[in-house]
Amino acid sequence: MQNRTVSVEDRRGSEWGWFLAWLVVGGCLALGLAALPSVGVVLIVLAAVAAVLLLRKGHRTAVVGSLAGLALPLFYLAYLNRGGPGTVCHSTVGGQSCTDEYTPVPFLAGGALLFAAGFLVFLLLDRRHRGTH
Template sequence: MVTVRDRRGAEWGWFLAWLAVGGCLALGLAALLSVGVVLIVLAVVAAVFLLRKGHRAAVAGGLAGLALPLFHLAYLNRGGPGTVCHSTAGGQSCTDEYTPVPFLAGGALLFVAGFLVFLLLDRRRRGTE
């Protein structure tokens, strides 16, 4: 017998699977000139599988997954804006970094939007049962 708690846990599992698909797709688009095509194909194959087997409301996890590369860019540019220097064993290494705020804000917006859409769709689906 499947309980409500087990079913809700499974729905969150599908959401996390879609989150990974969205992240893979966004990373594939960002790296289109190198390994991006492989990542996009992998994301499409996973999406087809999830559409056939998964919980429909969890598709919103794909929207939240698009935020993952933006969070990574915000982390990489955490010392910016401007020139940031680090000491290494061989001397000093300097890089120009962007401000992380736009990447963080865009990522947060996509992540929260995907999360809220999932909750709204899930609540609507439970209301019709």
Template structure:
């Protein structure tokens, strides 16, 4: 084969690997939302994540499952966003007065989200290099 077709095959393989990674990222995000909202709609999200994980395990490469780790970062980032005014009591003006809520510090959520995202991306990149080598 020529170098051009090898490059195209490698590019298609790389795109496919990242596609599987993104699919697993969505499964991880769904599971993370399910865990965060376990007292309300969380069970439905966990069931959806489990069904999707079974389908992905049957069809895709197992090494892409690390995307689920990176997916857990998305709910962490959302919790950081929701607590962006914290820590402490945060008051906002609403029609007819004020609404006050207690918020956590967003920093722990940001740190956990960043660590999960970076770890998932790094492990996937290393696994991709090993798979091509």
């Protein structure tokens, strides 16, 4: 049998992997809440199952990655409304298509705030966790 020790770099890389997994769970949950009338229930159930699996196997401080994941749909909404505010028209094969768009700034600011909060809390918890070992 081999006695393998886990280096600090391996452990830190693994913690970032758990953070990214939780980021995806948070994004899936937020998207499920936004799409509740259509496919939202499926996404929420998928996020719940993934959360249970991650809580059983994963690194506990990485749970704050779900907070950062809540920002992903907000970033997408900011991208979709990038031409706003107001009516935005695009040329199509059959003529012209116009849509009303919101200002992207609130979506971008909310997403940036959630993403930064999740990222910073994870860094603080990771630093505290490393300091105790």
